[in-house]
Amino acid sequence: MSKCFSFTASRDWFYRYWFAKSGLRSVSTSLGDGTVMQCWVPKIRKPSKPNLVLVHGFGANAMWQYAEALHHFTPRFNVYVPDLIFFGRSYTSRPDRTESFQARCLMRLMDLQGVNRMCMVGISYGGFVAYSMAVQYPQALDRLVLCCTGVCLEEKDLKEGLFPVKSLEEAKLVLMPQTPDKLRELMRVSFVRPATGVPSFFLTDFIKVMCSEYVEEKGELIQEILKDRNLSSLPKIRQPTLLVWGEQDQIFPLELGHRLKRHIGDSAELVVIKNAGHAVNLEKPKEFIKHLKLFLL
Incomplete structure (x- = not known):
């Protein structure tokens, strides 16, 4: 079965169908300098509607x-819904691995799509x-949602x-699992109630489809977000967050959520979802979406 059928590839195909069906x-898009970004965009963009950009984390792709x-x-x-650099079909030949570079690429992509203001x-x-976008392009972001984002971590943590x-x-080994055991470990630290009893061939299939490309480059992305990080040097943002x-x-x-709330100040609101871990968007999707809708709409 594992040799003739890929559950992960089939699921990925379904999500592509679902995104297309959703309009x-x-x-x-080539951004120049050897950088290409893939993005799901509206088939018909309506100027009367506000713009919303959904930015993914590590793990499976944005879909x-x-x-x-x-x-x-x-x-x-x-x-x-963009794929960040070294995720999905986005890549660069440039050596920069900082989130500020990712933010500049994303802003360039939005400019080419004719989007100059967004949530x-x-x-x-x-x-x-997203935080780096808010720092570098404050005039472009109206509202910002940060989900389980340890942007205020310090290297000493x-x-x-x-x-x-x-x-x-x-x-790196946990966030970019290359074996079923490491993927199980990632699931254990990401979910309060991780799936159990998943056969190794399913996990191997997921790793092959989702985790086998740009492994070294993604490791460099992780290294960069921890490098020389101090809360005192983190710029404050003013957008409603x-x-x-x-x-x-x-x-x-x-603790990092409370730390970030204190750092941003009165323009930030912290919502804590009970019985949920890091993958709160997948573990408690209804509550996650409810809070997004209340804030964004």
Whole structure:
């Protein structure tokens, strides 16, 4: 069975069908300098609608992370769902691995789509990029949602035991699993109630389809977000911001949510979802979407 059928590829095909049925089309855009970004964009963009950009984190591609939310927002927004650099079909030949570079690429992509003002949702690593967008292009972002985004972490947090992993190398092995056991470990730290009893051939299939490309480059992205990071050097943002956190997040613990709320100040609101971990958008999708709709609409 495992040799003739790929559950992951089939699921990916279904999500492509669902995105197309929801009024989006996939486009590939060259940004110059050897950089290409893939993005789901509206088949028909309506100037009367506000724009909403949904930015994914590590793990499966953007479609898997936002499929549940899509139909809630396409009637009211022009929705854009990009693949960040080294995810999906986006890549660059440039050596820059910072989230500020990702943000510049994303802003360039939006400019080429004729989008100069937008609301943005960023999940985990996508929130690092969204935060950098808010810093670099404050006039472009109207509202910002950061979901389980440890943007205020400090390099010393790793040494002081805030995270379940003890080193950068261990973090890479968990966040970019290359074996069924490491994928199971990622599931354990991402969900309060992870799926159990999943056959190894299903996990191997997922790794082959979703986790086998740009492994070294993604490791460099992880290394960059931890490098020389201090809260005192993190710029403050002024856009109305919603922080959504899983109460039992093990990857970016809730302490980082409270820390970020204090750092941003009165323009930020923190919502904590109970019985949820880091993958709160997948574990508690109805609650996640409810809070997004209340804030964005």
